[in-house]
Amino acid sequence: MTTRTDAEELLRSVSLRVTRPRVAVLLAAHDRPHADTETLIGAAREGMGAVSHQAVYDVLRALTDAGLLRRIQPAGSVARYEARIGDNHHHVVCRSCGSIADVDCAVGHTPCLTPSDDAGFTVDEAEVTFWGQCPDCATSSDIPHHDARQ
Amino acid sequence: MTTRTDAEELLRSVSLRVTRPRVAVLLAAHDRPHADTETLIGAAREGMGAVSHQAVYDVLRALTDAGLLRRIQPAGSVARYEARIGDNHHHVVCRSCGSIADVDCAVGHTPCLTPSDDAGFTVDEAEVTFWGQCPDCATSSDIPHHDARQ
């Protein structure tokens, strides 16, 4: 877990000014992996009092551009953010409730993640998303409570 | 290429009524791989005259649910549809202009597409998206004309 001091150092390490909203959002993102923007707004307000949603949007963009957060957005979902960066891990998404879990790259050194024919594209990243059902929805799978699609 | 007759047979083969909007949208999706909804609305109108956007949305959902189309939605993009289904192919997305190209599954029989630790999820699909730059944007890469993100 990251402390307030760690968050401030992280911000300085990427030449970003240390402000209360940024620290609060960074801590919130560390606490709740794969949280969506609305959740992070709420968490940031718990941590520091009032913040505008616009400020959180700006902060999330700044942190993402700086490489402190990674933005993920499975089809039919709102944007979500995670603080686990730098390793090549992927995600499993539940089709019923939309929950997300981390999955380490299956084979050791990202094979099959270089396309056989790249159609002339310069590829810099391979993103893998697994789709299925989470344990909770699998057990109570008769009537899904909430469809993940928009 | 699919003809009008082919489209009608496809619709009947999945027990869908044959209507002018459905035929027009199905043909449009075959003609323009990875087209977004707005493009398909325009193409459908070229093919059959006036159609409401709501009708196209309904048709796209029906065709997707029936398995005649596949809906893809890279992060930060609107929904796009493709008629190439049934094979395990993936996509390269240009970070600059958002264009999409097909990529055959790199290694023969979808290895590394079974997660090493599935976190208890029942996985039924693995989706791979490659990110990079298309040939056009790579050559004129000084000032990207249009950012794919929303």
Next chain:
DNA sequence: CCTACTTCCTTGACTCATTCAAGGGCGAGC
């Protein structure tokens, strides 16, 4: 410590893809 500059946050309005709802229209089987 204090000032000045630059960046950041607040407020409020707005965009636009997508969905909801109600009613009339049309395809398909009899």
Next chain:
DNA sequence: GCTCGCCCTTGAATGAGTCAAGGAAGTAGG
């Protein structure tokens, strides 16, 4: 050709995300 049920039209609403202008606060230099 008629009836039933699904489909399309119209019109409005939703909601994540963005734009824009002005005031506030962090940081560097004196």
